[in-house]
Amino acid sequence: MVSDRGLEVLRAIVQDYVALREPVGSKSIVERHAFGVSAATIRGDMALLEEEELIVAPHTSSGRVPTDKGYRVFVDRLQRMQPLTGAQRQAIARFLEGGAQDRDEMLARTARLLSQLTNQVALVQVPVRRQALVRRVELVAIAEARVLAVLILDSGRVEQRIVDAQQMIEPEEAMALGRAFTETIAELAPAAAAERLARTAASAPPALQAATGAVARALADMLLGAGGDRLYMAGASHLVREERDFQRTVTPVLDAIEEQVTLLRLFDEMGAEGEVATRIGRELSGPLGETAVVASTYSADGSDGHIGVLGPTRMDYAGNMAAVRAVARYLTRLLSED
Template sequence: MVSDRGLEVLRAIVQDYVALREPVGSKSIVDRHAFGVSAATIRNDMALLEEEELIAAPHTSSGRVPTDKGYRVFVDRLQRMQPLTHAQRVGISRFLDEAVDRADVLDRTARLLSQLTNQVALVQVPIRRHALVRRVELVAVVEHRLLVVLILDSGRVEQRVVDAQQRIDPDDATALGRAFTETIGEHSPAAATQRLTGAAASAPVSLRAATAAVSQALTEMLQVGGGDRIVMAGASHLVREERDFHGTVTPVLDAIEEQVTLLRLFDEMGAEGEVATRIGRELTGALGEASVVASTYSTDGIEGHVGVLGPTRMDYAGNMAAVRAVARYLTRLLSED
């Protein structure tokens, strides 16, 4: 059980490590913070924090650094999200108010958020919240290939060429498109995905292979519940922080180029509160050494997500405040459109 003073020691370690990028020792904590106890007492507190896996030694005889678990405790229990200064709020308002159209608003938002946080900024192109599938169209392209067109009532259109695994004539393609429209039309993406399960098994034997291929393609096209594109800015910040990652930062850069991964992550985080965080191992794959701070902006039936991505050694309080403020400004601007 970590004492109240132990938690304050954890706060000091996180703050000093974020600021200095150096492992933090007990003497440094005594010198920099007014605990009113000896370095030996602080070392005891640090030993308990290490037992709880909240801090760790990066190498022998060093100070300590926060673990992913330590950062999580800091974010959930210790950090204080300070509001932005008046000058920062005025700067955000002026910069975004100068946008000429919605695309310019999103581009400016990404650049502004990257400048405020020194992280990679991510802004999802907004979509209509309760979009329903309008229809599915299939076009025989060549040989056994089909163009699958998915149309939602929000105006979103997805296209994909698939291998039907069999020859399909134009009339069969048109008929199969109508059948899929009857199956998933007027349903939400989530409900439509469920209705596609087992579609191939109930199809005529002559079209079973094509039905399975199209079902798989539609399922993948429907899985991204939000907008299908993210505006990004500030990848250079990640490169400059490369030593915060083991080895090279290239896998992280590759992962953020895979926008489907980020879009799914945004969808998951959208239900977690006004500002949500994912830290280190809470993320998967190459992003497991990174952290993401995100919020939702919405108005008049449309919504999207905005956030930042960087190393786990980041200024969580400042980044959360910036993401929250920018999301609120986006909501206001879209309300005025």
Template sequence: MVTDRGLEVLRAIVQDYVASSEPVGSKSIVERHSFGVSAATIRNDMALLEEAELIVAPHTSSGRIPTDKGYRVFVDRLQGMQPLSPAQRQAIARFLGEADDLDDVMARSVRLLSQLTNQVALAQYPSVAKARVRRIEVVQLAQSRLLLVVILDSGRVEQRTVDAGQQLEATDAQAIGRALDDAVGGKPTTEAEGALVAVVDGAAPAVATATQRLVAALGEVLEPTAGDRLVIAGASHLVRGAADMGSLTLVLEAIEEQVTLLRLFGEMDAEERSVATRIGREMTHGLEETSIVTGAYGAGGHEAGRVGVLGPTRMDYASNMAAVRAVARYLTRLLDDEER
């Protein structure tokens, strides 16, 4: 059975291995940490940690390194995330506060997070499935051409050009726009379908075709997975951590295709933590030698998406978790301010 001191020894091994990338021995633990016991006692603790599969000897080394299970125990026992310095917090607020629009906010968020952590940074674009419709507008471009503008509470703005299929007056376009806005404005996107059916059923014959086509376009915009994508920065950091991650090809494919990572972000939504982690073999699809740390950001009082970092299992979890949490909080603040 691993004792409390043994768990502190595990913490020391994780911290030293992350810092040096070298296996950690009992002698170095005694020299670097204040345990007040002999190297022989530390070796006994390490033997128990090895029996519990929390550490392992790589090759013929006399030192030990953490296993995925060991990293998991370490992360779960973190008493508090290492706080960012006031200067770092001010830099985040200033850098994100200078963004022009949602696209710029997301791009800046991943660039900043990558710089803070020296890892690949990922940000999920605000999910349509988690949003509410803030406003819908219909603008007439020509007698039979309309512009549908959909504004979500997450800050997403989607536009579609629609062939009305009939000649319309400007007042007709405005009336359809009001009907659509009245039907779904303020509602969760997941409740839009039934309301839109009622709009089509209640449309005047003179504008029935245009209404049907606008509703069809709006339905595509409000599809739960419509526009799901990740914004990514810092892929060059993968080269630095390549020795710890096995095949880079599978990791790069996951980043490029995004499907696996989006699915993973969705699974992490279920965790009731401000910051969630997946470590090593908790990952799948070629990512078993990596770890991911994500935090939820919100808008309008509900979760809109996640932001995080991806890197080798040998990462500084405490500081990375703090950086992810800080950026997620500033993202939430920005989106909430925009909604007001």
């Protein structure tokens, strides 16, 4: 059981590590924070925090850094959503005074604004009035290794694309593959369907592996466009500059951001978690497992969209949560005035 002072020590470790990017020791805590106890006492508190897996020593004889669990306790129990700074308020005010613009331009500018406020990757989802569901997929072999992929939604919208199947495919095989895709994604919303396609392609029969993968990628692209699900992004360079916060390389994270499907699904899940929601480290799957996401929702003409930031787990949670919440509220107000 961690004491109240122990939790305050955790708060100090998180704040100092975020600010300095260096493991935090007991001596520096005593020097930087007014606990009124000795370094030996702080070391005892840190030992208990380590037993609870809230902090860890990255190297022998080093200070301590927060774990994903430690960040979660900090966000849920210790952080206080700080007010925006004067500079942040001025940046938002300049944005509000930017004059008339269409919605797409406004969302793109909002992403750039949020990235500037937080020094993180900013993500703004285009609001969708209604999630059209997949009705069926049809595939028609048209010439050698080329097929016509047809995506039909229950809204009546039809998308089609000629796909290089990367292998010879017979008409009967194309029709059967279309039926298999229909069984896989029928009645799903676009983002969920696109994610399901990625998993299905990986388990395709070896004889049709290349064609299945090529068609799945084309269908995923069509689904994102047809469903209206897309993201405006800004600030990927911030993630690159923080690459040393990742154990190996930041490239898989950048790839996941570019694909958008995983982020759109994540936003949908986080939308029901409160005004401002967070996912940290191991709470995220795949390549995002070393990142943190802070997200909120905004409204436009009865439709909801999501807005948030993504960065390494070593981030300013209090400041980022305040910025995301404020920009989401401003965006709702702006879109309501259109």
